[in-house]
Amino acid sequence: MQVEIVDGWRYGKDYSLRLIFSAIAPLEILPIMYQQDGINAVFFVNDCGKAIKKLCSMNLKIFNPTGRKLVLQIELRYPMANDICVRGLIGKTVMSNMYDHTEKILHLSKFHKNPELDKWMYCPLTLKKVVDEVIAVTCNTLASLRVIILSHNGLTNLSGFSYLAQNAPNLRVLDLQNNSIPEMSSLDSLTGLQLHELILDGNPLCESFENDLTYINEVRNIFPAIIKLDGVPVPPPGLPVSKGNYVCDLEGEVFAEKFITYYFKYYDGWNGQSTRFNLLGSYHKEAFFSLSAESFAAPSPQYSGRLNKYLFESRNLLKMSDYLKSNKSLHLGRDDVVKALSRLPLTEHDRESMHVDLTHYSSTLVIMTVRGIFRELDVMEPCLRSFNRVFAFSRNNNNYSIVNDMLFISNVTKEQAESLIARFPPVTSKPSRDELLRQAQNDKNFEIKQNMVEELSRATEMNLKWSRKCLIETEWDFQEALIIFMGLYKEGSIPPEAFKL
Amino acid sequence: MDQEHKVKIDDACRAAEEFTNLYYENLDRRRHLMSKFYLDTGVMVWNGNGVNGKDMIHKLFMELPASESNLLSVDSHPILGKTNCIYVTGNDFRFLQLIPVHLDAAVGNQRTVLIQAAGFVTFQGKAGVPFQQNFMVTAEGDKWKIVSDCFRFQEVVQMPAESKAKF
Numbered sequence: 138m139q140v141e142i143v144d145g146w147r148y149g150k151d152y153s154l155r156l157i158f159s160a161i162a163p164l165e166i167l168p169i170m171y172q173q174d175g176i177n178a179v180f181f182v183n184d185c186g187k188a189i190k191k192l193c194s195m196n197l198k199i200f201n202p203t204g205r206k207l208v209l210q211i212e213l214r215y216p217m218a219n220d221i222c223v224r225g226l227i228g229k230t231v232m233s234n235m236y237d238h239t240e241k242i243l244h245l246s247k248f249h250k251n252p253e254l255d256k257w258m259y260c261p262l263t264l265k266k267v268v269d270e271v272i273a274v275t276c277n278t279l280a281s282l283r284v285i286i287l288s289h290n291g292l293t294n295l296s297g298f299s300y301l302a303q304n305a306p307n308l309r310v311l312d313l314q315n316n317s318i319p320e321m322s323s324l325d326s327l328t329g330l331q332l333h334e335l336i337l338d339g340n341p342l343c344e345s346f347e348n349d350l351t352y353i354n355e356v357r358n359i360f361p362a363i364i365k366l367d368g369v370p371v372p373p374p375g376l377p378v379s380k381g382n383y384v385c386d387l388e389g390e391v392f393a394e395k396f397i398t399y400y401f402k403y404y405d406g407w408n409g410q411s412t413r414f415n416l417l418g419s420y421h422k423e424a425f426f427s428l429s430a431e432s433f434a435a436p437s438p439q440y441s442g443r444l445n446k447y448l449f450e451s452r453n454l455l456k457m458s459d460y461l462k463s464n465k466s467l468h469l470g471r472d473d474v475v476k477a478l479s480r481l482p483l484t485e486h487d488r489e490s491m492h493v494d495l496t497h498y499s500s501t502l503v504i505m506t507v508r509g510i511f512r513e514l515d516v517m518e519p520c521l522r523s524f525n526r527v528f529a530f531s532r533n534n535n536n537y538s539i540v541n542d543m544l545f546i547s548n549v550t551k552e553q554a555e556s557l558i559a560r561f562p563p564v565t566s567k568p569s570r571d572e573l574l575r576q577a578q579n580d581k582n583f584e585i586k587q588n589m590v591e592e593l594s595r596a597t598e599m600n601l602k603w604s605r606k607c608l609i610e611t612e613w614d615f616q617e618a619l620i621i622f623m624g625l626y627k628e629g630s631i632p633p634e635a636f637k638l
Numbered sequence: 639m640d641q642e643h644k645v646k647i648d649d650a651c652r653a654a655e656e657f658t659n660l661y662y663e664n665l666d667r668r669r670h671l672m673s674k675f676y677l678d679t680g681v682m683v684w685n686g687n688g689v690n691g692k693d694m695i696h697k698l699f700m701e702l703p704a705s706e707s708n709l710l711s712v713d714s715h716p717i718l719g720k721t722n723c724i725y726v727t728g729n730d731f732r733f734l735q736l737i738p739v740h741l742d743a744a745v746g747n748q749r750t751v752l753i754q755a756a757g758f759v760t761f762q763g764k765a766g767v768p769f770q771q772n773f774m775v776t777a778e779g780d781k782w783k784i785v786s787d788c789f790r791f792q793e794v795v796q797m798p799a800e801s802k803a804k805f
Contacts, residue, residue: 374763375703376703377687379686379790380686380795383788433758433768464644464647504772506788508770525754543715543752545770556794
């Protein structure tokens with residue numbers, strides 16, 4: 138039987154055939170040898186009397202939501218190459234091109250776009266007929282099948298694949314990426330599969346979940362053995378999904394952001410040994426600092442350099458026979474603290490994987506944990522470390538000073554190393570001596586000026602902005618700035634906004 | 639280091655060891671008692687998930703799968719009460735005044751200690767993983783109670799593309 142779509146070139150193959158499919162659903166046709174014939178499109182169909190009858194009952198006109206109705210003409214004709222065996226072609230293509238015998242993977246991504254099939258017929262996996270054929274031909278391999286890739290097939294449900302649920306006991310990975318699955322219940326027909334990995338990304342159903350946890354739970358209801366979802370390991374039931382930064386207070390978030398930027402600017406880099414002294418002002422005069430280091434079992438073999446550099450300083454109380462000994466590795470007072478910091482290896486912290494948990498933020502006390510990965514700069518091999526650092530700040534309005542700083546260092550896990558090594562650019566070689574000196578000078582001036590601004594602000598109670606203004610006008614002469622301030626203050630000519638915080 | 643500091647540091651060390659021993663033993667064996675370690679207003683942040691108050695903390699612990707923790711490192715500091723130095727402005731002159739400040743509303747002037755713990759933990763259904771945990775604990779009678787608690791696996795947290803880290 139030959140079907141002709143009047144003006145078919147206008148709509149394109151996919152669009153016009155899908156319109157016909159939806160018009161005759163649940164009946165199906167399998168279009169063969171689709172081709173352009175002038176401005177019309179022509180294809181053949183076999184064994185589909187009911188579908189043709191239904192088309193006739195619609196007067197061969199099909200509703201088209203985006204334009205004019207689709208008009209068909211049907212003639213009793215046979216294709217020239219009438220020896221094509223449709224069944225044979227699908228079966229042959231699947232087994233020879235789409236099944237990986239060694240890895241037991243069935244690659245059915247963009248199924249009907251397979252060039253072999255596309256040349257002769259239009260056979261999307263949305264047709265039950267087609268799915269049935271695929272299942273029939275792979276029947277003997279299903280028992281050992283491990284992976285099915287079904288991405289980009291426009292699937293709206295998986296009822297056609299329900300045979301798998303009972304007959305593919307070793308199927309562990311199912312890729313359904315970029316289909317049109319509307320809701321989780323569309324997967325019910327697959328209940329029974331012992332899937333470990335599922336990819337649902339790019340389906341409308343993903344939009345309907347408020348949070349990861351309900352999404353994971355619904356998937357788990359159908360596939361209880363799931364381990365990885367959309368490429369991300371899912372926690373076992375009861376374990377909450379790990380999240381990024383935790384911030385207990387929005388005002389605190391602003392502070393945390395500023396602090397982290399400021400702190401690691403001076404802590405990191407080739408000049409660390411001197412720039413870390415700039416952090417003096419961030420510490421309280423009675424600040425405590427200590428570090429502890431411990432390596433774990435099962436580290437990444439490649440980046441697991443030994444922690445010797447830290448161990449001699451390590452204040453792990455579990456390894457101390459006597460607490461008095463622990464005092465040696467506890468630094469008290471900011472001078473002692475920054476001295477200790479400047480002796481630690483030069484570092485570069487990865488800001489992208491860094492997590493900040495602000496767990497306490499009151500008017501007098503702030504507790505913040507920073508966690509992440511850094512690398513050591515002055516070593517030949519790439520040397521990654523995992524760290525967890527907790528800071529306690531005493532707070533008085535907008536003045537914060539670190540009162541406690543505890544740093545824990547361990548080797549990175551294999552997973553951490555792999556996540557980072559791909560995007561961490563290689564260590565640039567150590568800058569020249571002149572360059573370093575220049576940088577140090579700039580940083581030093583910056584720090585001195587910042588200290589002067591803060592000092593003037595403290596003495597006059599003007600805010601930082603106005604204190605800076607005043608110092609710029611006197612070309613950073615502190616005495617001069619104070620004298621001018623006193624003069625203006627007596628006159629009462631300093632605007633009130635200068636004292637606003 | 640003066641005598642007063644020494645006493646406080648020693649106190650913090652003792653507190654840390656006793657506290658962590660009890661804490662991880664209860665975590666692995668007596669989950670239902672875990673919320674007793676927290677102040678009524680305590681905060682627990684578990685891999686970025688924040689939970690406030692004893693009841694919610696109890697619920698979180700009861701839902702966690704069975705665990706086996708192995709503590710490998712503990713460190714601790716006392717958090718000292720401070721005196722703050724402020725400028726008081728008079729008419730024409732200003733002078734310095736030292737005022738003692740409360741450490742924090744949550745802990746008053748109680749002895750307060752910061753603890754950093756690290757180890758290896760296996761939760762049922764999940765491969766063993768290193769973890770780090772920090773506590774701020776404060777003395778309540780003869781018990782140490784958690785004001786805030788921050789737990790994280792040493793793992794790579796997959797972040798949705800739109801919520802890239804801010805820091």
